[in-house]
Each structure stands twice: as structure tokens, then as C-alpha cells.
Amino acid sequence: MALKQISVFLENKPGTLSEMTGALAAANIDMRALSLAETKDFGIARLIADDVYKASNALKDAGFVNSLTSVVGAMIPDEPGGLDKLLKIFHEANINLEYMYAFLGGDSVDHAYMIFRVGKEMEKEADAVLAAHGIRVLTQEDVNQI
Amino acid sequence: MERYYQEEIECASREEIKALQDERLVKQVKHVWDNVPYYRKKMEEKGVTPEDIKGTEDLHRLPFLSKADLRDAYPYGLLAVPLKDCVRIQSTSGTTGKRVVAFYTQEDIDLWEDCCARAIMAAGGTDEDVCQVSYGYGLFTGGPGLNGGSHKVGCLTIPTSSGNTERQIMFIQDLQATILCCTPSYAAYIGETMKEMGLTPDEIPLKAGIFGAEAWSEEMRRDIEQTLGIKAYDIYGLTELSGPGVSFECSAQQGMHINEDHFIAEIIDPDTEEVLPEGSQGELVFTAITKKAFPMMRYRTRDICVLTREQCSCGRTHVRMRKPKGRSDDMLIIRGVNVFPSQIETVLMNQGYAANYQIIIDRVNHTDTFDVQVEMTPEMFTDNMGEIAERQKALVEGMRSMLGISPKVSLVAPKSIARSEGKAVRVIDKRKI
Structure with missing residues (x-):
């Protein structure tokens, strides 16, 4: 979602x-x-x-x-190479990013959150690719609870 | 079915109209010669006496009056009756810095209101209608003129004047107003506010609008008609000649019928001052042949338009004038090019924007800067910056092809351009020349 x-x-x-x-x-x-x-x-x-x-x-x-x-949100570990790993996944799946930004917050001290805007037709694919790599995709409920 | 307020004169034959004009013109020239030394002097300078004017064919021999004369003769120099016979003054908005003060006898007001009544009936008004007059009342002629016309037709008149838009809408809804009279820019604003309130055209009781006192485009007409679910009629007039009702649109909406029993219209070449044949484009000149207190002779309106006497399908025989492109007072000269604000409006509406814009001109290093601010609308907004930049470019291109010069177009926040309850402020000219 x-x-x-x-x-x-x-x-x-x-x-x-x-x-x-x-x-x-x-x-x-x-x-x-x-x-x-x-x-x-x-x-x-x-x-x-x-x-x-x-x-x-x-x-x-x-x-x-x-x-x-519509944007895609993902949780990544707050450590060197955390974002790089994620972007490589997008690269391999040939998913183009229009823009992205990051935020930290809530109780999570070892995670960062990334927000991506991907081309409209790529949204579902982005979700699927992230899930296949075991990366947590944020839902609106997640955001509400952060 | 077409309705007329004064059918016998509105649908008179051309011969009858000519005969009436001849008789009234001869009388009026004598009246002015006897009572207005300022104009008499002008006639003498041209070597014309009242005996030389035997009918409309001699009209061209008379000297012109212009806005400059009104300024020179201010306040009483063009008054043609003793002050004690006057019952009212009206005055222009003075937006161009040249305030005009016009005088009226009771009879002058009566005839002016007749003209407005003709306009209301031409827009389908009857004594069954509820007519809301949202033009400003006071010195401005809009409110008093349409108010009087509405009484004469027998409409239930709601004299809201302009302003307090929510109260305007409350009256329209609660008292089931069927006719709205105001400036087109205020009509658009009322429409915009109603839309925001979630009202659909079906829920708005209005059926017709009579909008004038500023230039407006066909696109703006369609927009207002759609938002309010009405038919929008144009009305034209000048304070110098009485006020609104000098001419008005009928159901055919193919130009505005000039009330020729009160005003003789001519089209002249603004440079050579020569009278041009019917159908030519030129400056509109009016001679008021019934007004007693403030009788304008060959008054140069500076409005550029075209006249036609072709038979109109509404049955009226009075000459029609095409909607002026804009007052030449509204015309801007930017980098040597003539620009009418209504042209900017046309481009905006063609590209799906509302007519909420402002033109800002300045002079930097001896060159005119030409900025057009356009309000962003929800329909035009997107999260994609590139697309917004494309739309901005399309506006610049549209204006360049319409005007021949390119403005800088800025997109500004909605509602950041002040809304007007009377005449809209479209232009801010900061040039000091």
C-alpha cells in the first residue's frame, strides 16, 4: 500500500x-x-x-x-551502506526515482525511513521488489504510529 | 418571446429613428449654444452656428468633446441648465485620475432609467423577477442606474450594492433572485465563492445576469454562465453620457443595441477625426440628444469598436455596437505594443485558468518590464515541477502569440490577488514617464 x-x-x-x-x-x-x-x-x-x-x-x-x-516509504537500517543497498535493488529492477527524502524519528533509533516517488506505473513493482528483498514497506498506519 | 420595455421606439423603422434624431439634434444644438459658453466657443472657432445643423447629416460639422474638455471645464463648465434644476450628480471612479462629475435633471434620470429598463427586459426581465443590484451604489452610476431600471420594469429590487459576498449569496438564495446586475469580475467572484460553498448551478435561482462597466471576454462570459447557470448579458455606458444603458445586449447577443432615441453614435478615425462608414473599426463618438443638464456633444469615448445597422433577430432596429476590445483607457502600451488586459484574460481562460490575474509593468534601465501574475488553481497544480514549468511556458507562449511581446509569468498563491467588488484592478503600472 x-x-x-x-x-x-x-x-x-x-x-x-x-x-x-x-x-x-x-x-x-x-x-x-x-x-x-x-x-x-x-x-x-x-x-x-x-x-x-x-x-x-x-x-x-x-x-x-x-x-x-502516492509515494513509497521504506524502513532501512541507520548504518553505512543502508541507502545504497536499497537503491541497488531499485537499480537492478530498473525502477526510476523522481525524487526521495529521508527522515528519522519516533522510538526507532537504529532505523531511518526513506520516501520515494517512483513513476506512477512502477509503484506496485517497487512495493513488490522491496518486499521480495525483505525490506519493510511503510503503510499509512505505520506512519501514524511512528 | 422577446419582450420590450418601449417597443414603439425600440422597434421603430430606420426612417422614424432618423426623423426623431434630426429633430432632437437640432433642438439640442440650440440648447447647448444658448447655455454652454464653453461649447459655443468651440463651435465659433469652427465657424459653425446652430443654423448650420439641420439634421444628423450635419453632425460631422460640430466640434468634439473629450475627457480633456471635461477636466478643463470641471466642475460646472459644461452644465447646460441652472444648478437649481439639477437633482443629482454622479461621478466616475477616477481610476485614471480624471474624475468626471455629471449632472442630472429629474427628466435626465427618468430617461436614463428607461434605458436601463430596456436592458433588463432585453435580458428577459419582467415584473415577476427578483433583481439583485450588486453594482456599487453612490457616486458610481452602476447601482443607481440599474436600480432605477429595475423599478421601472417592476422587478422586486434587492439593492445590495457591492461587497459582503456571503450576504450577496444569502439574498440570492433566500429571496430567490433571478437577475444579477454587477461588474463581470464581481459576478465571477460571486460564482467562485458559490462553487466553494458547494453550490451547483441547479441550486442557484439566478437565470440572467447584466454585467458591465468593464471590458470582459467571451471566454469569461462562458465561464460565468456555466458557474452560475445563467445567460450573461453585456451592458455598456459612460458616466459622461448618463451611465449604464447607453447600449445593451438582447437575446441574440450579437452586439449591443445603442439607444438611438437618446444617443447618436458615430465611428471616427481616432487620428484624422474623420467619420468612417458603417462597418469600419474606429473610435466610438456619442452625441446625447435628450439630456438636458449635461449634454455631451460628439463625445470621444476612446473605445474602439464597430457599428452595424443590420436587422437583428430580436426585432430591435437600433444600431448595434460590437463589444469594445477595451476602453482605450485600459489599453497599455508596453515596449511600444498595444496590450489590452482582456487579451491576457482570453489566454488564461483558453488554457483553463481562472481570470484572476494582475499585470505589473515597470521600467528598468529604460526598458519596460512586463509581469503577469496568475493565481495557481487546484486544477493546474501537480506535484511534478517540470510539468508546472511547462504550463508556465505555455502561458508565456500563448501571450506572446496573442500580443507579440512576451511577459514574465509568475504563478502565485490562490486568493493572493485582491478580489474586487467593483471594477477589478488588473494593472499596476509603476512606470514613471
Whole structure:
């Protein structure tokens, strides 16, 4: 099961990001991971949260255009070569990554979590490949409990 | 079935209209000569006397009036009756910095309201309708004009004026308003708000809208019609000539009928000032032949359009004017190229954006900068940065092919461009020339 990530359109001007976090704070949303991508004019904030739909609605009410995007989350050991091993698996399976970001957190001190965006048609395959290699794929429930 | 407020005049034969115009013009020229020294002087300079004007064929001999004359003669220089005979003034928004103050006798107001009543009936209005007037009331002519017209038709009139959009929607729903009168940009905003509230066109009782006071595109018309589930009619007017109702659309929606029993229209070449034959594109010039207090003679509107006297399927015989591309007051000259904000709007709507945009012009190192800010919409947003950049590029390309020059297009947050309850602020010109 893929995770839902919230992608938020951000106009490039001072204060936009804090307005966004303000809206999330007011709705009592706990963010798990956050990544920012930017161009000269605008940015996209990508975030994983405990309650995706509530977060998306809170952002919409605050005037932020946002959409839900399917991403793949995986748990990897927090040690040298941990990510490398995972990326090799994707490489061998010929799965292309659009972007990825990482987060640590929760009670787990020896694991890191990776979020991947793979091409839409590759999502199922990515899940299967990871599972075949014994790598834990995150579900929304997992995210809620971290 | 087409309904008329004053069928005998709205559908009169061309000969009858001409005879009426001839008679009224001769009288009006005399009235102005006798009472407006400012215009009399202009006539004398041209060597024209009232005796030279025997009918509309002599109209071309009269001198023009322009916005500059209104400024020079401010406030009383063009007044043609004693002040004690005036009962009202109206004034322009003054957005271009040149405020116009127009005077009305009771009869002037009466005739103006007749014109608005014709527009409401042409949009299908009857005494069974509930007409919400969301134009601003006060100095602006929109509210008072349509309010008076709505009374004359016998509609139940809701004088909400502009603003407080939620209350507007509450009245539309609770009192089952069937006709909405406001600026097109405000109509679009009301529609947008209703959509956000989850209302579908079927749940909105409105059936027609009468929208004017600013230029709007056909694309914007379709958009408003769809969102509100109505037929949208254009109405045209200028404070200098009374206000809305100088011309209006009928069911055929093939141009706006000019109320020729009150206004004579001409098209001139704006450079040579020569009168052009019917069907030519040029500057619209009006002569008010019934107004007593503030009778504009050959007033140059600076609106560029085309006239046609071809028979209209609605049965009205009055000349029709094509929707002006935009007030020449709205026209921008950027890097030497003429740009109308309505052209930007057309590109946006063609590519699926809402008409929420702002044009920002500045001059840096003697070169004009041309920025267009466009609000991001949920429909256009995607998580893929490359795709958004493509869409941005498509907008630049669309505008370049429409205008001949390329703007810089920035995508901005939704609702970040101020919404207007009256005329939309489309342009911020920071150039100091």
C-alpha cells in the first residue's frame, strides 16, 4: 500500500512557509517528514503527516493549493551502506526515482525511513521488489504510529 | 418571446429613428449654444452656428468633446441648465485620475432609467423577477442606474450594492433572485465563492445576469454562465453620457443595441477625426440628444469598436455596437505594443485558468518590464515541477502569440490577488514617464 504525500504549492515570498506550518499547527497536524523543492518563482513542499486528509483540508481552507501524491516509504537500517543497498535493488529492477527524502524519528533509533516517488506505473513493482528483498514497506498506519 | 420595455421606439423603422434624431439634434444644438459658453466657443472657432445643423447629416460639422474638455471645464463648465434644476450628480471612479462629475435633471434620470429598463427586459426581465443590484451604489452610476431600471420594469429590487459576498449569496438564495446586475469580475467572484460553498448551478435561482462597466471576454462570459447557470448579458455606458444603458445586449447577443432615441453614435478615425462608414473599426463618438443638464456633444469615448445597422433577430432596429476590445483607457502600451488586459484574460481562460490575474509593468534601465501574475488553481497544480514549468511556458507562449511581446509569468498563491467588488484592478503600472 502506497503512502499518501501532500504536495503544497508555495509562492516564493517571505512568510509563505510559516503560513503553511501555522495552518498545520492550528489543525494539530503532526508532520513526519518534510521536503522542499524550489524554482526561482515557486516551490513545492512535500510532506508526510499523521492525518493526511485532515492536513490537506486544513491547508485548502488556509488557501493553499495542494494535492495528494502516492509515494513509497521504506524502513532501512541507520548504518553505512543502508541507502545504497536499497537503491541497488531499485537499480537492478530498473525502477526510476523522481525524487526521495529521508527522515528519522519516533522510538526507532537504529532505523531511518526513506520516501520515494517512483513513476506512477512502477509503484506496485517497487512495493513488490522491496518486499521480495525483505525490506519493510511503510503503510499509512505505520506512519501514524511512528 | 422577446419582450420590450418601449417597443414603439425600440422597434421603430430606420426612417422614424432618423426623423426623431434630426429633430432632437437640432433642438439640442440650440440648447447647448444658448447655455454652454464653453461649447459655443468651440463651435465659433469652427465657424459653425446652430443654423448650420439641420439634421444628423450635419453632425460631422460640430466640434468634439473629450475627457480633456471635461477636466478643463470641471466642475460646472459644461452644465447646460441652472444648478437649481439639477437633482443629482454622479461621478466616475477616477481610476485614471480624471474624475468626471455629471449632472442630472429629474427628466435626465427618468430617461436614463428607461434605458436601463430596456436592458433588463432585453435580458428577459419582467415584473415577476427578483433583481439583485450588486453594482456599487453612490457616486458610481452602476447601482443607481440599474436600480432605477429595475423599478421601472417592476422587478422586486434587492439593492445590495457591492461587497459582503456571503450576504450577496444569502439574498440570492433566500429571496430567490433571478437577475444579477454587477461588474463581470464581481459576478465571477460571486460564482467562485458559490462553487466553494458547494453550490451547483441547479441550486442557484439566478437565470440572467447584466454585467458591465468593464471590458470582459467571451471566454469569461462562458465561464460565468456555466458557474452560475445563467445567460450573461453585456451592458455598456459612460458616466459622461448618463451611465449604464447607453447600449445593451438582447437575446441574440450579437452586439449591443445603442439607444438611438437618446444617443447618436458615430465611428471616427481616432487620428484624422474623420467619420468612417458603417462597418469600419474606429473610435466610438456619442452625441446625447435628450439630456438636458449635461449634454455631451460628439463625445470621444476612446473605445474602439464597430457599428452595424443590420436587422437583428430580436426585432430591435437600433444600431448595434460590437463589444469594445477595451476602453482605450485600459489599453497599455508596453515596449511600444498595444496590450489590452482582456487579451491576457482570453489566454488564461483558453488554457483553463481562472481570470484572476494582475499585470505589473515597470521600467528598468529604460526598458519596460512586463509581469503577469496568475493565481495557481487546484486544477493546474501537480506535484511534478517540470510539468508546472511547462504550463508556465505555455502561458508565456500563448501571450506572446496573442500580443507579440512576451511577459514574465509568475504563478502565485490562490486568493493572493485582491478580489474586487467593483471594477477589478488588473494593472499596476509603476512606470514613471
